Amino acid sequence: MLKPASLFTDGAVLCRRKEIRVFGDVSEGLTVTVRLLSREGTLLGEGSARAEGTRFLVSLPPQEAQAGCRLVIQAGDEQAEADDVAIGEVFLAGGQSNMELELRNADEGPEIIRQYDDPLLRFFNVPKQSVQGPAQQKAVAETRWQAVSPGTGGVNSAVAYFFAAMLRERIPEIPVGIIGCYWGGTSVTCWMEEDVLRTEPEGVRYLEEYEALTAGKSMETWQEEENLFQETFGAWCSKVDEYKQSHPGAPWADIEAACGFVPWNPPAGPGSPYRPAGLAVTMVREIVPVTLTGILFYQGEEDTGKTDHYDTLLTLLIRTWRKLFRDEALPFLFVQLPMWVDQNGIDTFRWPLLRKAQAAVRDAVPGTGMICLLDQGEYGNIHPTAKRPVGERLAELAGIMLYGAGEVSPRALDLTPQGDTLSIRLSAPVQFRGETAALLEIAGADGSYVPARAEIRGDRLLLRADSIRQPVHARYAWTDYAAQVPFFGENNLPLEPFDF
Template sequence: MGEPTQTKTVATGPAPGANMSGLASDIGDTVDKPCGTAALRPAAIFSHDMVLQRHRPIPVFGTGEPGRTVIVRVSQNGSAEPIKILSRTASGTAVSASDSVSAFTTVDDHGDWLVTLPALEAGGPYELTVSDRSGITLTYLRVFVGEVWLAGGQSNMELELRNSAGADAAVAASADPLLRFYNTPKTGVIDTDAEDHAIWQVSGPDTSGYMSAVAYYFARKLRAELGPDVPIGIVDCYIGGTSITSWMSRATLETSEAGRGYLARFDAAIAGKTEAQFEAETTAWKTKFDAWNDAIGKARAAEPDITWDTLNARYGECPWPPPVTPTSQYRPTGPYGTMIERVAPYGIAGFLWYQGEEDEAHCDSYRELLGRIIDEWRGLWNDATLPFLIVQLPQWIDKNTAAAGADPLHWPVIRNAQWDAARTVPHTFTITTIDCGEFDNIHPADKRTPGERLADCALHHVYGRDDIAVDGPAVASCTETAGTVTVRFDHADGLRFDGTVPGTYGEDGNDPSHRSAIDSGFEIAGEDGRFRSAEATIVADDTVTLQAADATRATAVRYAWRSWGPAPLFNGNGLPAAPFRVTVR
């Protein structure tokens, strides 16, 4: 049977309970966030308890009256630890100690300002002040300098720690004064009231539940590995159900055929409708969605083991997608302008990206768009070398599609695009999660595995920890002799088979060296181009041989090339082989 070609639209939706959560509930005595006024207003991301990026010049920015002088100062303010200022010299980096560091600028004609402080070493707590020469002074307390990462994407990055596997124990043990996060308000239009409620929060049982679970596990591991005195900050910036094009500018989308297609479909969907129609459609949908989401949340809290089959039977399917409107947070370019541009260019070490589910219907264009978003985000931060870490999509298929044998094979294309970006775009890295996922649940609860693999990826590639393994078995060569295909792998020490699909790994009765054709995940294509399942045997430390029934001369091999299917190949570090498709030489 050839590859299916039908288009299938998936309702990915927001992660349960994540919409606009994690913001402070009050302004005033509870939050006490220095927001400023139209005369001088720092960007919303600046608040008490923030983490500033170490080892790089520190941008502080906002808006104000043109011509006004803006002075930014970081000071000890009673801290026993001096501020360590880094400077480049002919012989390397010099470190000097001071009780303060400052810089100033003038608000430009457009009402924008940006002050750049010198690079600092990790430390704190410090005090950051933003002032002018007319008596305005905004003071931010308990400021630390450390490592900051932006976590972006859609619902599987959005899924919060409180809704992930092992949530109760993880939240209870989450107290860490040097792990902090900022939840960027999820909006389709700029909402300054929501931004005024957005604050940096210190990880603990009362706060961490509203943090991205993937980002939390990433940050927790960095805290453990980078040293006890290195603070970690996470900028949570995601919305469930968003396309990759939601996080890009119109100008960038218009430069590619793929982007223009998304824009044309959006423009056609809103053509001819009035503002009143958009408002009525949005209100009706939001009322229905909020009621559904509330019912689901209460049911899961009351019955932690309840299945989605039961939930769907009781409350119906998730009301998705929302109506298409000019102000929707799900529209192309929407959160790019209301979230990404609102936090850029806050100092960061790099990006974490977990997205792609929403774009499966247009999977063939994903690789082009992925390259463009990497370029655009790096451009916003004025740094073409900022690391971009990608979570390759895990396994998933809905049960009706599986029962009908109608896998459209879109997710393998998305996964391949994500893997190719790591091979071809500098300073871009992809982690494999093909051993993760849940059948018929597009929001798998295990977020510790992808979070910690992202941390290992950063530790290895960004922080120089060569002792941390990050690579699963990777194809080095693929040849055929007398009807047998031989695949040799790099990073193959301890090569073995384990289980078949997520949920079966580590089970008793596992044969570590052989898999039948139905369970191997390997397929061979003959000269007719049709792929046939192949029997697989590990015959050496780095080699697997394949044989498929009734195959003519082999032309290609692929592995784990299904939305949901066998993926049993691992190395001795417990890292899975990534899905691949290669030509037989």
């Protein structure tokens, strides 16, 4: 038996300039040899390793970007081959629904799908399976890389597509591969295994709360409840699809008015994709330890109401994934949550708290970067369909972190009290857009915030309020949602929210 992981089949994209790891299953005890050949048939690299149990892992030396290669994998009398293999940049795209949102459902998506054609931009989407077993194994075994070509790829992540398309435009000689590993509605804790979560009190709390919620529910009972939920939810989704076809561009409020509110009440249980530690086993484990250029991550919505310590959990995820993918400095690029509040909902102030936690991770964990989407939220719609700005801002961030040039949002660096004024030093000058400098607040030692007036002076914001004689605190955009944000950098990217 020789079964290389599906990542190493026809059309695979391997990571350039790093050790290339090839893995899969084989008969116990056999030695596996892997050869990588160029388009011309020249041997680029070769490696061998004896299987540990029925699992093999072979390392090949780093290679430069190219295409048309071939992998030859041998064990005993068996041989497996992969043709049309490319070597370039490989990014893991992870998270929840805003990373999952498919290109066919994004602005510009349908038109792009009809026209795009780039054989060196390829996607591998890890099957969304929440339960280990034959169905999951079959889905994983059948998954293949898919190159971008007209009429295909509508189910790929829109964010990841726009990110990759910009990279391909800027570095056309380098192939780009995206490994999609995401599931809408998931907590950050879904993507770490139980032993990892138990190393942090907040991880333990998530595990214990979910265990209490399921109350010993059997897999059979959960499956019955899940089938009923999928039937109800599927019918609603079909109704929404029909409405969208007959009402192109309809706002979310009209869709809900016509189709009813989302019947989102998935049952808890031992097979739920929303259980802590679940997808870490059924999805992430299937692609470990593939060699990566970096990770793209868009997640956090599910945890806004569940934790005051998202920074602890996100830091744990970064540390864990870097260990799994065998790269302590693996670049981790993530998305700060945009503005959002549910239609007719009240401000919970949970979203700014999570945004602050995300920024804290960026500031504290080396090799991480964050993009700001403060100007991209939609009232009443937690899934904005404008995904080009998200993907392209991630590509700009990658430009800074990996390629030496790119544009990111200005951010506040520090605060200095100056009598009745607070001076906020920024990473770059900003411009004011709007009628009033909304969303800026200052407070004295008592922590009671009031709206502030702002004066822009070079790379500083000077904040004052008549009722605060000795201000010591300042914050910007401390709200779940605002229709407009007033400050942008000279590069047209929004000023990051801050809280000092």
